[in-house]
Amino acid sequence: MPISENRLSEIKSLAAAAKDKKALLGPDVDLERFKELAQRDRVENLSSLKAQTMEAAIMSGMDIKEDVRSGSFVQLNHSVIYESLNEKYKDQLQIMSTDDAVEKFDFIEDYFWRIVKPDQDKYTAAVALNPSHGYFMRVFPNQHVEYPLQACLLVDENNISQNVHNIIIVEEGASLNVITGCSLSKNDAEGIHLGISEFYVKKGGSLTFTMIHNWADNFDVRPRTSIHLEEDAKFVNNYILMKPVKSIQSAPNVYLTGKNAAAQFNNVIYGLKDSYIDLGSKMYLEAPNTRAESIARTIAADQSVIYSRGDMIAKTKEACMAHLDCRGIVFSKEATMYAIPALVSEGSVRAHLSHEASIGPISQEQVEYLMSRGINKDDAVSLITTGFLNLNIPYIPKFIDNKIKDIINATAKDAL
Amino acid sequence: MQEMLQVVDLWVSVEGKQVLKGVDFSMGYGDVNVLFGPNGAGKTSFMMSLMGFPKYKVDQGKIFFKGEDVTDKDIYERSKMGIGLSFQRPPTVGGVSLERLINLLSKNNGISEEEVEVILENLKIKEHIKRSINDGFSGGEMKRSEILQLMLQKPEFVLIDEPESGVDMENIALVGHAINHLLGKDKVRSPKRGALIITHTGYILDFVNADKGYIFINGRVICSGNPRDMLNEIKRNGYKGCQVCQ
Ligand SMILES: Nc1ncnc2c1ncn2[C@@H]1O[C@H](COP(=O)(O)OP(=O)(O)OP(=O)(O)O)[C@@H](O)[C@H]1O
Ligand SMILES: [Mg+2]
Numbered sequence: 001m002p003i004s005e006n007r008l009s010e011i012k013s014l015a016a017a018a019k020d021k022k023a024l025l026g027p028d029v030d031l032e033r034f035k036e037l038a039q040r041d042r043v044e045n046l047s048s049l050k051a052q053t054m055e056a057a058i059m060s061g062m063d064i065k066e067d068v069r070s071g072s073f074v075q076l077n078h079s080v081i082y083e084s085l086n087e088k089y090k091d092q093l094q095i096m097s098t099d100d101a102v103e104k105f106d107f108i109e110d111y112f113w114r115i116v117k118p119d120q121d122k123y124t125a126a127v128a129l130n131p132s133h134g135y136f137m138r139v140f141p142n143q144h145v146e147y148p149l150q151a152c153l154l155v156d157e158n159n160i161s162q163n164v165h166n167i168i169i170v171e172e173g174a175s176l177n178v179i180t181g182c183s184l185s186k187n188d189a190e191g192i193h194l195g196i197s198e199f200y201v202k203k204g205g206s207l208t209f210t211m212i213h214n215w216a217d218n219f220d221v222r223p224r225t226s227i228h229l230e231e232d233a234k235f236v237n238n239y240i241l242m243k244p245v246k247s248i249q250s251a252p253n254v255y256l257t258g259k260n261a262a263a264q265f266n267n268v269i270y271g272l273k274d275s276y277i278d279l280g281s282k283m284y285l286e287a288p289n290t291r292a293e294s295i296a297r298t299i300a301a302d303q304s305v306i307y308s309r310g311d312m313i314a315k316t317k318e319a320c321m322a323h324l325d326c327r328g329i330v331f332s333k334e335a336t337m338y339a340i341p342a343l344v345s346e347g348s349v350r351a352h353l354s355h356e357a358s359i360g361p362i363s364q365e366q367v368e369y370l371m372s373r374g375i376n377k378d379d380a381v382s383l384i385t386t387g388f389l390n391l392n393i394p395y396i397p398k399f400i401d402n403k404i405k406d407i408i409n410a411t412a413k414d415a416l
Numbered sequence: 417m418q419e420m421l422q423v424v425d426l427w428v429s430v431e432g433k434q435v436l437k438g439v440d441f442s443m444g445y446g447d448v449n450v451l452f453g454p455n456g457a458g459k460t461s462f463m464m465s466l467m468g469f470p471k472y473k474v475d476q477g478k479i480f481f482k483g484e485d486v487t488d489k490d491i492y493e494r495s496k497m498g499i500g501l502s503f504q505r506p507p508t509v510g511g512v513s514l515e516r517l518i519n520l521l522s523k524n525n526g527i528s529e530e531e532v533e534v535i536l537e538n539l540k541i542k543e544h545i546k547r548s549i550n551d552g553f554s555g556g557e558m559k560r561s562e563i564l565q566l567m568l569q570k571p572e573f574v575l576i577d578e579p580e581s582g583v584d585m586e587n588i589a590l591v592g593h594a595i596n597h598l599l600g601k602d603k604v605r606s607p608k609r610g611a612l613i614i615t616h617t618g619y620i621l622d623f624v625n626a627d628k629g630y631i632f633i634n635g636r637v638i639c640s641g642n643p644r645d646m647l648n649e650i651k652r653n654g655y656k657g658c659q660v661c662q
Pocket of ligand 2 (some may be wrong): 459460461504577
């Protein structure tokens with residue numbers, strides 16, 4: 001095995017020591033309840049997925065025909081059920097299970113549990129002790145892949161803990177677009193998804209990462225993500241949550257370690273039913289001329305609770321720039337929203353850090369403007385709310401747009 | 417004959433401030449009238465009240481449109497009855513592209529794609545439709561977008577608040593012709609629409625044939641006359657002469 005025994009036992013022992021360590025944020029989840037093992041057989045192609053599973057995959061942005069995708073990875077519960085790489089791109093990139101990558105590549109040791117620590121909390125520990133796949137993607141130097149890679153992590157079984165470890169490496173001068181979805185195809189399932197993600201963008205590389213989450217009422221989610229950016233590297237993260245979830249808590253760390261590195265986060269979050277949502281990002285500006293931006297659009301409907309966080313931490317002594325823009329609308333009298341932007345300058349005498357955070361209803365003036373054009377109030381509210389959530393995220397299928405409209409129509413009644 | 421619009425002793429306040437103080441005003445079907453008056457006289461407030469914006473609180477008086485009392489009708493109902501408004505300062509609608517609004521309006525009002533194309537071409541606005549509505553639009557772009565929306569809406573009675581403010585000479589002609597077209601004044605057989613137009617400069621009079629002018633001062637309409645004569649008088653003596661009428 002390419003990863004040294006020493007390193008592996010080090011990871012395991014760190015994890016073992018942290019296996020009861022509660023996370024700083026989010027309600028504590030008792031992992032003992034989710035011990036089932038659920039394995040599934042491989043499928044020939046995506047169109048032979050079971051109807052319900054396929055629908056879940058589509059809802060999270062998967063292109064079943066793979067026409068406008070360069071490769072795919074699908075995991076159901078604890079098994080990888082589908083992997084593909086378009087022939088055309090096989091000299092440009094790799095896509096496989098992380099377990100396979102760990103078996104196969106010597107270099108993996110430098111990327112495995114490096115920027116996410118196994119002993120961060122009980123959730124990282126659980127994945128380190130009991131991993132089940134996750135995807136590995138790597139683009140070779142100076143390769144620009146035409147279409148996105150897609151990955152989908154599905155659950156259709158009760159009481160499981162899906163412990164995935166994802167690694168993406170964008171080599172020097174390369175660029176990659178990734179669309180991932182996590183979906184539950186069993187709506188009443190209890191369980192948890194634990195996702196470790198370690199992304200590395202090398203010098204001059206660029207990664208656009210879009211994630212669509214479709215969970216349900218009884219499911220907990222604890223992603224643990226870090227991104228490492230070298231000189232001139234670019235990272236764009238788009239995140240969309242439009243379905244209920246029991247609880248989700250995540251705050252990816254972005255380390256901008258090389259000069260001119262840039263990171264942007266776009267979060268679109270719709271809190272439904274009694275979802276507990278605590279999402280943010282922490283960006284560390286460690287090198288000259290680094291830039292970070294974080295935009296969040298959140299709507300709290302029903303009885304949801306949303307924490308929208310964003311931390312900008314400047315460390316470089318040279319110029320750097322960071323901006324947070326988090327705006328929220330509370331649609332329901334029973335919902336709660338927290339907008340918590342934080343700016344930190346650790347002796348960064350030349351850093352420009354700024355934020356604008358606001359929570360407020362949609363603008364009456366805009367609604368009336370559209371009404372004066374002969375658009376009825378409900379349609380006006382829907383149009384404006386869709387506009388509020390519209391962050392121009394590419395490769396988002398049209399039906400997700402329509403889905404947004406349906407949700408708005410169903411939940412915006414108290415809005416005005 | 418019944419009037420298209422009749423306003424009787426209209427008193428309106430905004431945020432507690434009395435902005436209209438007993439407006440009496442009427443217009444026949446298909447009439448095109450202009451409204452002059454100094455800054456802060458209440459012209460915009462008058463139009464917003466006719467359109468039914470709730471911020472403009474009617475304290476007293478009535479508005480009749482096509483014989484019906486619309487004083488308590490909301491904006492949507494009035495627009496459905498055929499009133500439309502080109503704003504002096506329209507709000508920005510972030511994230512909603514002008515294109516999206518165009519599609520919605522043309523669908524609602526049965527306007528073909530070809531027709532839309534022609535309108536976009538005539539108003540030279542095509543290159544801006546991917547942008548959010550009014551977001552960072554220049555003064556002239558904003559006015560063209562307003563007129564564009566009205567052309568898709570085809571109201572029977574159009575309120576136009578300062579169509580030429582912030583618009584350069586060349587574009588004034590463009591906006592002027594578009595308004596003329598909208599009002600059906602450029603063709604003999606088109607249905608005639610009525611309009612009330614607020615103007616300070618009167619440039620719009622070079623393109624749109626107005627029947628009558630009114631002067632609005634201190635929350636009231638104080639006199640009427642030939643719009644060109646009125647404009648010349650205002651240009652010469654300002655609104656000082658109006659004090660006499662008052
Ligand atoms: N929302 C508001 N809050 C407070 N005062 C207002 C508001 N809207 C209008 N006003 C006041 O009402 C008065 C009339 O304003 P209005 O905009 O109707 O004038 P106008 O005749 O259109 O002027 P202009 O030629 O400058 O456009 C002004 O004194 C204005 O400041
Ligand atoms: Mg005005």
